[in-house]
Amino acid sequence: xxxxxxxTDDHNTHHxxxxxxxxxxxxxxxxxxxxxxxxxxFIMFLAxxxxxxxxxxxxxxxxxxxxxxxxxxxxxTLHGLVMVFGAVMPAWTGFANWLLxxxxxxxxxxxxxxxxxxxxxxPFAFIMLVSTLFMEGGAPNFGWTFYAPLSxxxxxxxxxxFIFAIHLMGISSIMGAINVIVTILNMRAPGMTLLKMPxxxxxxxxxxxxxxxxxxxxxxxxTMMLTDRNFGTxxxxxxxxxxxxxxxxxxxxxxxxxxxxxxxxxxxxxSQIVPTFARKPLFGYTSMVYAVGAIAFLSFAVWAHHxxxxxxxxxxxxxxxxxxxxxxxxxxxxxxxWAATMWKxxxxxxxxxxxxxxxxxxxxxxxxxGLMLGVGPADMQYHDTYFVxxxxxxxxxxxxxxxLIAATYYWLPKFTGNMYSEKWGRIHFWxxxxxxxxxxxxxxxxxxxxxxxxxxxxxxQFADFNMISSLGAFVFGASQLIFLCLVxxxxxxxxxxxxxxxxxxxEGLEWTLPSPPxxxxxxTAPEVK
Amino acid sequence: xxxxxxxxxSLVLCAFGLLASSVAMADYQLNMTPGVTQVSRDVYWLHSLxxxxxxxxxxxxxxxxxxxxxxxxxxxxxxxxxxxxxxAVEIAWTVIPFIALIGxxxxxxxxxIELEDSSDPDMSIKVxxxxxxxxxxxxxxxxxxxxxLSETSRAAAALGQDPTGVENYLLDVDNPIVVPINKxxxxxxxxxxxxxxxxxxxxxxxxxxxxxxxxxxxTKIDEPGTYRGQCAELCGKDHGYMPVVLIAxxxxxxxxxxxxxxxxxxxxxxxxxxxxxxxxxxxKGERVYATNCAACHQPxxxxxxxxxxxxxxxxxxxxPVAEHINVVVNGRPGTAMQAFGAQLSDVDLAAVVTxxxxxxxxxxxxxxxxxxxxxxx
Ligand SMILES: [Cu+2]
Numbered sequence: 001x002x003x004x005x006x007x008t009d010d011h012n013t014h015h016x017x018x019x020x021x022x023x024x025x026x027x028x029x030x031x032x033x034x035x036x037x038x039x040x041x042f043i044m045f046l047a048x049x050x051x052x053x054x055x056x057x058x059x060x061x062x063x064x065x066x067x068x069x070x071x072x073x074x075x076x077t078l079h080g081l082v083m084v085f086g087a088v089m090p091a092w093t094g095f096a097n098w099l100l101x102x103x104x105x106x107x108x109x110x111x112x113x114x115x116x117x118x119x120x121x122x123p124f125a126f127i128m129l130v131s132t133l134f135m136e137g138g139a140p141n142f143g144w145t146f147y148a149p150l151s152x153x154x155x156x157x158x159x160x161x162f163i164f165a166i167h168l169m170g171i172s173s174i175m176g177a178i179n180v181i182v183t184i185l186n187m188r189a190p191g192m193t194l195l196k197m198p199x200x201x202x203x204x205x206x207x208x209x210x211x212x213x214x215x216x217x218x219x220x221x222x223t224m225m226l227t228d229r230n231f232g233t234x235x236x237x238x239x240x241x242x243x244x245x246x247x248x249x250x251x252x253x254x255x256x257x258x259x260x261x262x263x264x265x266x267x268x269x270x271s272q273i274v275p276t277f278a279r280k281p282l283f284g285y286t287s288m289v290y291a292v293g294a295i296a297f298l299s300f301a302v303w304a305h306h307x308x309x310x311x312x313x314x315x316x317x318x319x320x321x322x323x324x325x326x327x328x329x330x331x332x333x334x335x336x337x338w339a340a341t342m343w344k345x346x347x348x349x350x351x352x353x354x355x356x357x358x359x360x361x362x363x364x365x366x367x368x369x370g371l372m373l374g375v376g377p378a379d380m381q382y383h384d385t386y387f388v389x390x391x392x393x394x395x396x397x398x399x400x401x402x403x404l405i406a407a408t409y410y411w412l413p414k415f416t417g418n419m420y421s422e423k424w425g426r427i428h429f430w431x432x433x434x435x436x437x438x439x440x441x442x443x444x445x446x447x448x449x450x451x452x453x454x455x456x457x458x459x460x461q462f463a464d465f466n467m468i469s470s471l472g473a474f475v476f477g478a479s480q481l482i483f484l485c486l487v488x489x490x491x492x493x494x495x496x497x498x499x500x501x502x503x504x505x506x507e508g509l510e511w512t513l514p515s516p517p518x519x520x521x522x523x524t525a526p527e528v529k
Numbered sequence: 530x531x532x533x534x535x536x537x538x539s540l541v542l543c544a545f546g547l548l549a550s551s552v553a554m555a556d557y558q559l560n561m562t563p564g565v566t567q568v569s570r571d572v573y574w575l576h577s578l579x580x581x582x583x584x585x586x587x588x589x590x591x592x593x594x595x596x597x598x599x600x601x602x603x604x605x606x607x608x609x610x611x612x613x614x615x616x617a618v619e620i621a622w623t624v625i626p627f628i629a630l631i632g633x634x635x636x637x638x639x640x641x642i643e644l645e646d647s648s649d650p651d652m653s654i655k656v657x658x659x660x661x662x663x664x665x666x667x668x669x670x671x672x673x674x675x676x677x678l679s680e681t682s683r684a685a686a687a688l689g690q691d692p693t694g695v696e697n698y699l700l701d702v703d704n705p706i707v708v709p710i711n712k713x714x715x716x717x718x719x720x721x722x723x724x725x726x727x728x729x730x731x732x733x734x735x736x737x738x739x740x741x742x743x744x745x746x747x748t749k750i751d752e753p754g755t756y757r758g759q760c761a762e763l764c765g766k767d768h769g770y771m772p773v774v775l776i777a778x779x780x781x782x783x784x785x786x787x788x789x790x791x792x793x794x795x796x797x798x799x800x801x802x803x804x805x806x807x808x809x810x811x812x813k814g815e816r817v818y819a820t821n822c823a824a825c826h827q828p829x830x831x832x833x834x835x836x837x838x839x840x841x842x843x844x845x846x847x848x849p850v851a852e853h854i855n856v857v858v859n860g861r862p863g864t865a866m867q868a869f870g871a872q873l874s875d876v877d878l879a880a881v882v883t884x885x886x887x888x889x890x891x892x893x894x895x896x897x898x899x900x901x902x903x904x905x906x
Contacts (some may be wrong), residue, residue, distance in 0.1 A: 062698065064688040070766045070833065083862065084640045137835045143763045149740065150723040150765060153863055156836065238741020239862075244724060245739060279603070281613040309726060309761075311718075312736045318638060325630050329623060332586075336622045339594050345587030346609040347602045356599070368583035375633065376577045377640040381561055381732035384726060384761040449558035449731040452761045455769030457686055458702045460693070463555060 011341025028112030035239035037094030044086030050078040056473035072456035073141035092265045102510035105189025107520045110182040118175035125168035132158035147238030148247040152228045163222045169216040177211035203268030218254040252303035260299045266403030276351035278345030279505040283338040291330040324374035350426030355406035368396030387447025417516035418494030431479035438472030569733025572642045647747035650715030656724030658738035661767035680742035700757040705774035708853045709783035726762035750777040801875045801899045814884025830889045
């Protein structure tokens with residue numbers, strides 16, 4: 001199988017990229033496509049971030065100062081959709097494109113044409129999604145979870161565009177996932193057995209299977225919505241014999257694995273970075289792989305913990321509670337393993353390591369609140385409050401997004417051949433990390449004190465923590481502009497040339513390539529011992 | 530074993546509580562309310578147990594990591610060890626958390642069973658969520674009414690208004706739900722349009738109100754008082770503006786309240802047979818419109834097109850009154866325009882249609898009598 005890698009390169013290996021703008025349109029190169037994905041993700045991150053700023057500005061004080069409730073609901077909806085489907089998922093696919101071939105010793109991804117197509121669907125999907133803001137009746141306003149019948153019978157006209165955009169994103173994700181699986185299974189360098197693969201490769205392999213399993217479920221959900229809205233069916237309409245709760249089952253059967261789709265590659269990244277800066281091999285490699293597998297498997301069996309208050313039968317509630325708290329076990333194993341990797345290491349704290357450390361601490365906090373939410377009776381109080389908002393922002397912002405930032409600092413010198421500015425990296429780190437906690441930690445208190453999520457205005461007793469949270473949000477938002485400048489500065493030369501090895505103790509095939517690596521990563525497969 | 534955990538738990542909690550109360554004025558509430566029912570206290574205790582469980586693990590894991598961050602750094606001359614597995618340790622930190630989780634699951638199971646057991650109630654109230662208000666129907670007493678955001682809150686909630694100083698801002702209603710204490714009250718929760726969620730934190734739970742489903746929940750409150758909550762499930766534009774206010778009364782006070790409500794309903798019914806003058810209908814219609822229609826069609830009647838049409842420029846104004854009454858009574862199925870026939874009395878219907886045909890400078894002079902509304906049902 002792995003010998004394929006050596007022979008796929010039958011076309012001219014010495015040609016460089018095409019010139020001009022067309023390079024990016026027609027490219028089939030994994031690095032070009034990776035860069036496209038990463039830039040798209042960054043643009044969407046800023047767009048989704050701008051919407052978050054609108055939300056936090058409105059919530060800065062009680063009363064309505066800037067926007068009306070109907071626009072506020074459009075902001076929360078688009079913020080969620082854009083961040084999940086536009087920022088985090090494409091960013092991971094971008095890193096997969098850049099890194100997987102270099103990590104497994106392949107020249108490129110296995111299916112380059114499909115790679116091009118799966119990227120180029122996305123800009124159109126997002127232009128369509130964001131354009132709904134300018135349509136008559138406004139953008140989708142039913143939350144990123146688009147529960148029926150609010151999104152079907154009661155949705156604005158633009159909902160049909162939203163459905164089409166989701167379809168495009170789904171097709172793109174499925175194609176991306178197929179590409180990842182085929183590449184990993186077929187194009188590894190000789191000697192790289194499955195259990196020698198770097199953890200980023202492992203986590204992405206498992207993520208890709210999750211994607212293939214659940215994106216069609218999402219597609220099914222939006223298709224049923226489409227026919228309910230336009231063709232007289234009643235899948236989710238109780239008046240026609242349908243079932244609005246079924247919508248939630250279908251949605252969360254997709255939605256719960258989806259959160260692991262966003263976080264598993266982050267586990268991979270952290271498992272690459274921590275050993276490098278602890279100068280010590282990853283503790284418990286095999287148990288890490290099994291833990292990721294177990295988490296992925298369990299992620300299919302816990303979806304209804306989002307639905308404890310829908311009036312499920314007691315037996316269902318008990319089952320989903322048990323299955324959910326069980327996920328704490330493999331997740332705990334990962335955290336213990338990272339801690340053990342650092343134990344008796346010889347640590348240094350460059351920016352990637354700083355973000356990785358913040359990830360471990362803060363993601364763990366998100367994990368704890370997740371465990372709390374999994375306890376059914378307590379969830380009857382927590383559900384749909386700011387406690388949940390705090391929880392999923394801890395796992396997604398200080399989890400997935402921090403891992404993405406860590407990955408950027410870690411591999412950007414390899415990608416560009418230039419070192420980033422360590423000083424500005426640190427400034428970015430400290431501002432982000434302090435601000436993000438000021439932003440999200442008080443939201444736990446708000447939720448416990450009884451503030452529901454998705455409200456544009458709130459009772460006066462919630463005023464103080466909301467103001468603190470908004471202040472954190474503004475600083476956090478602004479500090480991401482530092483990140484943008486820093487990335488551009490690095491691409492343009494940064495603070496000096498990077499070595500091939502970049503980091504003293506970095507291990508893995510990507511570090512054996514020059515910085516920046518050649519257009520076709522490995523034209524001859526390296527030997528892995 | 531459980532008892533010991535329970536004791537320890539409450540000790541730590543006391544410490545937390547002290548901390549919380551010393552740092553915080555009312556505005557910095559840090560923790561969940563223990564509530565006023567056995568279930569809510571059990572939920573609170575469970576919440577505290579998991580929280581303590583998490584804090585203990587966090588202290589251990591974070592402590593170990595912080596220790597190595599300080600002592601195992603290169604700048605301190607630390608030399609990296611090269612161990613990378615230890616089967617015994619790995620098995621231990623898989624099995625021990627697993628067992629601890631079982632310790633958590635046992636009390637959680639008990640509380641869940643208790644929470645879901647709505648059998649043998651002393652009385653039942655049907656709760657229906659509408660965009661954006663609640664309806665309460667007392668099944669045995671024949672009482673039924675709607676509960677809307679209070680006028681003071683609504684006025685202060687408009688864009689550009691300052692709500693500072695408004696009492697119970699956004700947590701106040703015109704007609705609160707009233708229940709007796711020490712009685713097992715069962716709630717039958719459903720919705721008319723989209724999904725809502727009925728939530729009073731002091732009762733310890735929320736229950737989704739889903740169109741086409743009737744969910745049950747129950748409570749037995751042990752202290753008289755006013756308890757406030759909100760709709761918890763995104764239900765459209767005014768999701769943030771449909772509070773729940775529940776008043777728990779002693780049995781005697783509750784009985785007096787029931788009698789009062791029944792008398793008021795009888796008085797309302799007598800108004801349906803008389804003939805009304807325009808001015809009286811307009812006065813009543815203005816109030817009915819403000820509580821039932823203004824959220825969508827706006828106080829000035831101009832709506833928020835295209836979602837909510839303007840009534841000032843409605844083509845209905847050129848058509849016979851009967852058609853207008855028909856739209857209000859039967860709604861427009863499949864849209865946010867509900868069938869108000871099921872919600873409003875004949876007098877209210879007559880008043881609101883009269884109002885819509887005479888307010889905002891329309892002044893058609895047309896009068897709708899309750900009898901016409903009745904005929905349209
Ligand atoms: Cu509601």
